[in-house]
Amino acid sequence: MMIRNIITLTVNDLAIAFKNKSIFLILFIPFFVYISLTLVDEAGVDIKKINIGLIQSQQYPPVIVEAIQSADALFSIVLVSSEEQGNTWLKEKKIDGLLLRPEKENISLVLVVLKKESVLSLQIVESFSALQKAIEGTGINWISDIKPLQKGGIQRQTLPTWILMLVMLVSFIIMPAQIAEEKEKKLLLALLQTPMREIEWLVAKLFLGMILIFMAVLFLHLMGRFSFGNVASYVAFIGVGSFCFSAYGIFLGFLCKSQAGARTLGVIFYLPHLLPSALSEFSQKLSTVAPFLPSYPLFESIRSILLDDRTISTLFPAWIYLFFVGLLTFFMSYLLMKKRWRM
Numbered sequence: 001m002m003i004r005n006i007i008t009l010t011v012n013d014l015a016i017a018f019k020n021k022s023i024f025l026i027l028f029i030p031f032f033v034y035i036s037l038t039l040v041d042e043a044g045v046d047i048k049k050i051n052i053g054l055i056q057s058q059q060y061p062p063v064i065v066e067a068i069q070s071a072d073a074l075f076s077i078v079l080v081s082s083e084e085q086g087n088t089w090l091k092e093k094k095i096d097g098l099l100l101r102p103e104k105e106n107i108s109l110v111l112v113v114l115k116k117e118s119v120l121s122l123q124i125v126e127s128f129s130a131l132q133k134a135i136e137g138t139g140i141n142w143i144s145d146i147k148p149l150q151k152g153g154i155q156r157q158t159l160p161t162w163i164l165m166l167v168m169l170v171s172f173i174i175m176p177a178q179i180a181e182e183k184e185k186k187l188l189l190a191l192l193q194t195p196m197r198e199i200e201w202l203v204a205k206l207f208l209g210m211i212l213i214f215m216a217v218l219f220l221h222l223m224g225r226f227s228f229g230n231v232a233s234y235v236a237f238i239g240v241g242s243f244c245f246s247a248y249g250i251f252l253g254f255l256c257k258s259q260a261g262a263r264t265l266g267v268i269f270y271l272p273h274l275l276p277s278a279l280s281e282f283s284q285k286l287s288t289v290a291p292f293l294p295s296y297p298l299f300e301s302i303r304s305i306l307l308d309d310r311t312i313s314t315l316f317p318a319w320i321y322l323f324f325v326g327l328l329t330f331f332m333s334y335l336l337m338k339k340r341w342r343m
Contacts, residue, residue, distance in 0.1 A: 024264055049076045050124055053086045053098040060101060064109065064142055067135050074127055090114050090149055091308045097124045100147075108144030115157065116148035118281060150307040159226055160303040161278045163238075164295060166216040171245035172252065172270040173263070175209050179253025180262035183343050198337045202250065206330065209246025214238065229305045233312040237305065240319050241298040244326035248294070251329040254336040294325045 052068060054060060056079050068075045078095050080086040086098040090112065098112040111128075113121040125143060132142050150157065182188040191201060217238055221228065228234045252269060256262040273295040280290040290296040297318035304310040312319060 175249030
């Protein structure tokens with residue numbers, strides 16, 4: 001009798017898991033991790049050409065220039081007018097590295113990269129080392145020093161990723177569950193019987209999400225004592241990002257009838273928006289997929305402001321894109337609310 005009861009309860013719990021869609025997470029998360037690992041793994045993929053910047057006015061050792069030109073399957077030379085232009089193109093990712101001629105060296109060069117610890121920087125150094133070994137064998141290293149443009153410890157380098165995670169957590173985990181809870185408990189229907197209008201309720205929920213995101217980001221900065229970069233640009237992007245994804249989370253909440261369904265749907269949207277953007281610099285495939293997600297313009301803009309000291313004037317298209325995505329999802333939530341969708 002006891003065994004039968006245990007089996008009956010277990011089957012009942014599994015049925016509930018299927019009904020509230022929690023079981024889908026068991027299938028979705030391993031599948032998504034597998035897809036992500038497949039995209040990160042570059043095995044069998046053609047090697048991407050490395051764009052090396054050379055300053056037109058500088059005289060480089062002929063042996064190095066000829067070696068780079070001969071390895072046209074590996075390197076591509078891009079001429080820049082000055083070191084300042086080369087640094088700008090590095091930040092805009094038009095080139096992967098910039099070679100400088102130090103005053104006191106005859107042969108060795110200084111390699112300027114965006115981040116010293118990145119996979120791309122390691123690939124450039126290894127490629128130069130292999131090229132030098134193939135041409136000269138042993139000798140003075142062609143690259144005597146590596147100069148990164150983005151300075152700071154690992155904490156500062158990973159700060160944009162943590163900020164993106166906080167924004168996604170509030171938007172896709174907290175907000176949909178709260179919207180679905182009010183629908184499931186009929187609280188929203190009760191509120192709509194009062195003189196309160198739909199737009200008032202939606203704006204209040206939008207402000208809630210934005211306030212939670214601002215509080216989380218501010219607390220992270222205060223705890224870690226991180227600088228804000230260009231404060232006006234940073235606040236502008238956190239503002240439009242919190243507006244965009246709070247509206248996104250409200251829309252997801254309206255698609256669900258129960259809290260369990262909202263949590264499941266939130267996780268399904270949370271991981272694809274977080275991981276491809278955060279890992280895009282480590283994979284050529286992910287860097288191709290990530291720009292199709294709304295999280296990528298937010299992540300790249302925050303990283304540019306915090307690590308490259310860029311301003312909103314150079315990132316305005318990303319700001320406009322996030323604003324219109326938020327406006328679209330907010331309008332769709334309004335339409336669902338007017339139709340009393342799944343209430």
